[in-house]
Amino acid sequence: xxxxxxxxxxxxxxxxxxxxxxxxxxxxxxxxxxxxxxxxxxxxxxxxxxxxxxxxxxxxxxxxxxxxxxxxxxxxxxxxxxxxxxxxxxxxxxxxxxxxxxxxxxxxxxxxxxxxxxxxxxxxxxxxxxxxxxxxxxxxxxxxxxxxxxxxxxxxxxxxxxxxxxxxxxxxxxxxxxxxxxxxxxxxxxxxxxxxxxxxxxxxxxxxxxxxxxxxxxxxxxxxxxxxxxxxxxxxxxxxxxxxxxxxxxxxxxxxxxxxxxxxxxxxxxxxxxxxxxxxxxxxxxxxxxxxxxxxxxxxxxxxxxxxxxxxxxxxxxxxxxxxxxxxxxxxxxxxxxxxxxxxxxxxxxxxxxxxxxxxxxxxxxxxxxxxxxxxxxxxxxxxxxxxxxxxxxxxxxxxxxxxxxxxxxxxxxxxxxxxxxxxxxxxxxxxxxxxxxxxxxxxxxxxxxxxxxxxxxxxxxxxxxxxxxxxxxxxxxxxxxxxxxxxxxxxxxxxxxxxxxxxxxx
Numbered sequence: 282x283x284x285x286x287x288x289x290x291x292x293x294x295x296x297x298x299x300x301x302x303x304x305x306x307x308x309x310x311x312x313x314x315x316x317x318x319x320x321x322x323x324x325x326x327x328x329x330x331x332x333x334x335x336x337x338x339x340x341x342x343x344x345x346x347x348x349x350x351x352x353x354x355x356x357x358x359x360x361x362x363x364x365x366x367x368x369x370x371x372x373x374x375x376x377x378x379x380x381x382x383x384x385x386x387x388x389x390x391x392x393x394x395x396x397x398x399x400x401x402x403x404x405x406x407x408x409x410x411x412x413x414x415x416x417x418x419x420x421x422x423x424x425x426x427x428x429x430x431x432x433x434x435x436x437x438x439x440x441x442x443x444x445x446x447x448x449x450x451x452x453x454x455x456x457x458x459x460x461x462x463x464x465x466x467x468x469x470x471x472x473x474x475x476x477x478x479x480x481x482x483x484x485x486x487x488x489x490x491x492x493x494x495x496x497x498x499x500x501x502x503x504x505x506x507x508x509x510x511x512x513x514x515x516x517x518x519x520x521x522x523x524x525x526x527x528x529x530x531x532x533x534x535x536x537x538x539x540x541x542x543x544x545x546x547x548x549x550x551x552x553x554x555x556x557x558x559x560x561x562x563x564x565x566x567x568x569x570x571x572x573x574x575x576x577x578x579x580x581x582x583x584x585x586x587x588x589x590x591x592x593x594x595x596x597x598x599x600x601x602x603x604x605x606x607x608x609x610x611x612x613x614x615x616x617x618x619x620x621x622x623x624x625x626x627x628x629x630x631x632x633x634x635x636x637x638x639x640x641x642x643x644x645x646x647x648x649x650x651x652x653x654x655x656x657x658x659x660x661x662x663x664x665x666x667x668x669x670x671x672x673x674x675x676x677x678x679x680x681x682x683x684x685x686x687x688x689x690x691x692x693x694x695x696x697x698x699x700x701x702x703x704x705x706x707x708x709x710x711x712x713x714x715x716x717x718x719x720x721x722x723x724x725x726x727x728x729x730x731x732x733x734x735x736x737x738x739x740x741x742x743x744x745x746x747x748x749x750x751x752x753x754x755x756x757x758x759x760x761x762x763x764x765x766x767x768x769x770x771x772x773x774x775x776x777x778x779x780x781x782x783x784x785x786x787x788x
Contacts, residue, residue: 293412300405309431330730338391343399344719351712363466369397374456422640432629587760594753596721598746628685635689658754665747669740
């Protein structure tokens with residue numbers, strides 16, 4: 282489908298507002314799961330690595346299923362997917378309040394809530410990119426701050442709710458708040474296509490040919506006559522049943538004609554439905570082949586290939602602090618009287634600032650968004666190496682703020698992806714990249730938890746995390762060097778279906 286030119290305003294700002302609140306409501310609890318993590322450690326008495334799986338699944342499973350989420354959004358539309366996902370998030374949170382053990386939370390909180398968040402994230406990013414072009418960086422920065430503001434609010438809110446109503450009551454109330462996603466999703470009006478037919482023809486012309494099984498084929502004159510005769514025979518049969526003894530011979534003739542007509546109609550229906558199933562299977566298989574062909578084309582792009590490695594390593598190393606920072610402070614014997622604000626709240630508010638700042642920077646023509654993203658990766662790696670040296674609340678708070686600001690690079694990641702593969706391939710490419718991001722989110726916290734269970738300290742774990750992020754940053758930097766483009770231009774011209782990264786200054 283070819284969408285008309287993005288309006289860069291109008292109803293798009295309504296979409297930005299509701300997308301902001303959608304991400305706030307769905308990601309508030311999963312991102313602030315560090316507060317629940319400490320409560321689950323005390324409630325179930327399991328190891329740190331095993332308990333960390335709950336939060337990592339909630340933040341990773343939706344990204345792992347990003348290709349499926351992208352297909353759902355493309356097939357059913359943004360609005361239906363957003364409303365359905367709202368039910369998933371709210372239901373999963375409420376189910377988690379009745380969890381008898383940690384394994385139940387893997388399903389209710391990890392899979393159900395995580396998958397709902399993944400669907401909502403894909404829906405909000407997709408519809409925002411459709412409505413904005415010149416201001417896309419600002420729009421994506423605004424909606425992505427919703428999850429960060431949610432992290433800031435929910436970190437303090439969940440801690441207060443646990444103190445007042447217990448862990449179960451906290452999850453019930455948070456689940457009820459998530460039902461407001463339904464109202465937000467109803468306002469996500471899709472952008473009409475540029476080549477849409479007039480209003481009078483839309484209802485008919487929009488129906489694809491493969492759905493002919495749901496409407497009758499145009500019948501010939503003989504078929505219409507036979508249907509009329511059958512209807513007349515049905516009516517006559519009903520009227521003559523009371524007079525069975527008088528019209529016995531006539532009834533037999535009518536019933537025999539009905540049976541013949543029904544058999545013929547049944548055979549025609551079977552043939553039609555068989556042909557439909559064959560055509561549908563061929564089309565589905567062709568779509569499947571086209572999907573993998575487009576995927577292989579994407580991976581021929583050096584920058585795209587480096588992006589998926591970088592996002593995987595970044596989430597393995599960069600995500601654990603937001604989940605485990607509270608337990609890091611407790612393991613470092615930080616005095617609770619020094620706590621002026623939860624460390625997770627600091628990460629949340631600074632992530633919001635980082636997303637908005639980086640999103641605004643991405644809109645400047647003189648800023649290369651890819652190099653900006655690489656810079657955030659390298660600085661994140663350095664900050665992770667510094668965590669083992671932080672032994673007080675002040676130093677941990679400063680590092681939390683720095684990491685939170687740099688984690689705001691999520692706001693420019695869709696922008697970098699769009700510049701790399703184009704708006705036409707955004708949904709497909711972004712789904713693949715988010716799959717690897719989800720894999721990193723799912724593996725990062727358990728790995729750090731296992732390091733702690735093995736060494737009884739977090740130092741080794743964060744050295745490993747910093748190394749992963751730095752490695753991903755350097756690989757992406759090498760892939761984006763201008764020398765590769767120079768070599769390619771000297772060898773041969775790029776084929777029409779090859780995508781190359783365009784710097785912001787030449788956009």
